[in-house]
Amino acid sequence: MTITFNIWVLLFGCGLAIGVFLQFLFLFFRKKHSLHFKNVIAAFFIMSIMLLDEIIQESDVIDYYPFLADFTLTADLLIWPFFLFYIQAISGKRSRYSYLDMVYFLPFLIGFIWQIPYTFSQGLEKIEYFEKGIPQSMAIFVLFKSSIAFLFLGYTIHTLTVRLSKLKELFYGNKKVILLCNFRKLVIAISVVIFLVYATFFFNYFDFHIPFESDKVGSLLIIGMFYFMGIIAFKNPALFEENSYSSLIVDFFNGEEASHANRLFTFFQTERPYLNEKLTLGETAQNLGLSNQQLSYLINQYLGTTFLDFVNTYRVGAVKQALKNGEHKKKTLLGLALESGFGNKASFNRIFKNHEGISPSTYAEKKIK
Numbered sequence: 001m002t003i004t005f006n007i008w009v010l011l012f013g014c015g016l017a018i019g020v021f022l023q024f025l026f027l028f029f030r031k032k033h034s035l036h037f038k039n040v041i042a043a044f045f046i047m048s049i050m051l052l053d054e055i056i057q058e059s060d061v062i063d064y065y066p067f068l069a070d071f072t073l074t075a076d077l078l079i080w081p082f083f084l085f086y087i088q089a090i091s092g093k094r095s096r097y098s099y100l101d102m103v104y105f106l107p108f109l110i111g112f113i114w115q116i117p118y119t120f121s122q123g124l125e126k127i128e129y130f131e132k133g134i135p136q137s138m139a140i141f142v143l144f145k146s147s148i149a150f151l152f153l154g155y156t157i158h159t160l161t162v163r164l165s166k167l168k169e170l171f172y173g174n175k176k177v178i179l180l181c182n183f184r185k186l187v188i189a190i191s192v193v194i195f196l197v198y199a200t201f202f203f204n205y206f207d208f209h210i211p212f213e214s215d216k217v218g219s220l221l222i223i224g225m226f227y228f229m230g231i232i233a234f235k236n237p238a239l240f241e242e243n244s245y246s247s248l249i250v251d252f253f254n255g256e257e258a259s260h261a262n263r264l265f266t267f268f269q270t271e272r273p274y275l276n277e278k279l280t281l282g283e284t285a286q287n288l289g290l291s292n293q294q295l296s297y298l299i300n301q302y303l304g305t306t307f308l309d310f311v312n313t314y315r316v317g318a319v320k321q322a323l324k325n326g327e328h329k330k331k332t333l334l335g336l337a338l339e340s341g342f343g344n345k346a347s348f349n350r351i352f353k354n355h356e357g358i359s360p361s362t363y364a365e366k367k368i369k
Contacts, residue, residue, distance in 0.1 A: 004060040008216065012055045015223035019048040022230050035096070036089035040229065043082040046075050047222045054219045069126045073115050076218075077108040077145060080152035087156050087187070091163045091180055092257060092302040095250050107148040114141060134205045146198040153191045160184040166261070167303065176304020179232070186228055193221045249297045257302040263288060264298065274314040275341045281307045315341040316355045319348075323364055333360050 023044050026037050053072040056062055062069045081104035088094035112119075118129065129135060160180055167177050201214040253260060267288060273279050284307070285295040299307050318340035322328065327336060337348035337360070352360045 004058070006058065008058045009055055011223070012051050012058065012219055015219070015226060016048055016051045016055065018223070018230070019044050019051065019226045022226060023048070026233075034089075035094065036086050039082045039086035039089060040233075043079050043086060044226070044229075046078050046082070047225065050075050051219055051222055054215055057215070066126055067122060071119065073119060074108060074111040074145075077111045077148060078105070080149060081105055081108075084152055084156050084159070087183060088159060090183065091160060092176075092304065093159060093163060095253070095255060095257075107144075111141070111145065111148075114144075134201075139202070139205050142198065142201055146194075149194050149198075150191070153187060153194065156187050157184060157191070160187065166258075179304075182232055186232070190221065190225070193217065193224075197221065249293055252294055253298070253302075257298060260288075260290070260298055261302055264295075268314050272314075272318075274311045274318070275339070277338075277341050277343045279311060279341070311341070312351045313355065316352055319352065319360065320363075328364055333364065 023041055026041050026044075050072045053068075053070070053075075056065075056068050081101075084104065085094060085097075085101070118126065121129075129138075160183060164177065164180050164184065167180070197214045197218045200210050200212065200217055203210050204214070264284075267284075268274060271287075273284060273287070281295060282292055285292050288295065290298070296307070299305060299310055303310065305313075315337075319333075319336050319342075322331075322336045322340070331339075334345050334348070337345070337352075342348040342351070349359060352363070356363055358366070
């Protein structure tokens with residue numbers, strides 16, 4: 001048996017090695033049982049199998065074992081649910097699985113049943129299937145797969161956009177916001193590449209021959225996802241930190257973190273407790289009818305910040321609003337800071353600059369006319 005080695009086999013082989021390495025790394029990490037790692041490992045495993053399929057085809061192994069051709073034909077329909085779950089877990093929208101999640105796997109089930117005759121056919125039958133070009137039945141199936149891909153990607157982008165809209169105004173520059181912004185860019189980039197993959201397929205189907213194959217573009221996308229998702233994970237070490245919150249805390253919220261977060265926002269906007277320099281987590285939790293641990297979980301895990309940063313965000317906002325209202329013409333910046341809940345000039349200057357990137361005095365000069 002002669003196996004062909006070319007640049008594609010080498011490239012896809014390196015990509016497969018990286019994917020397998022990341023899976024083992026995530027599997028044996030101390031936080032391996034967290035929800036987002038379960039999902040990313042599942043997605044990476046499926047993508048690795050798809051890369052292996054492409055390597056088999058590029059190395060001409062299918063000439064000797066034709067029944068292996070396109071054995072991952074429906075596998076990509078499994079990637080999208082796990083990718084969505086991963087994004088939801090990272091963004092704080094998902095803390096567990098439920099039986100209703102099986103709905104997300106219906107497209108895969110439909111696709112698998114649809115392609116049983118081809119997937120489990122003999123090798124020669126598979127070869128004959130494409131002898132006269134791409135059959136219409138396969139084109140319809142690929143159209144189905146592309147529709148499912150864009151539905152999942154669109155919903156994923158929507159999930160990130162809605163989540164960011166709730167966090168950006170209060171926590172712009174916060175690590176959680178930056179992380180979600182990076183993921184939204186990644187999903188948009190994936191959507192563009194997926195469009196190119198399916199566009200290439202249909203161009204070839206309608207005899208507008210493109211000098212590259214859709215399968216190769218898809219495999220390059222998989223390698224890119226290995227790289228970028230790995231980079232994002234390692235640039236955000238908080239993803240690897242051990243979760244110290246008990247299951248009772250997670251069970252209490254039962255996926256309703258957003259409604260509790262809205263109560264927290266409303267409380268701060270209407271009652272303005274941040275004006276109290278000595279405001280504590282315990283006092284805030286008591287006002288909301290939560291325990292200290294429950295409020296800590298809500299702020300740390302769902303909002304991706306600390307209680308102190310959360311409070312200081314409102315205090316900075318109060319100073320900015322006072323400047324916008326022209327109160328700096330009657331009072332000093334320090335006076336406005338103390339009225340907004342800051343304890344002293346040094347902490348005010350440091351916190352304000354961390355949030356806005358410039359000092360309070362520079363902000364007053366540049367932003368306020």
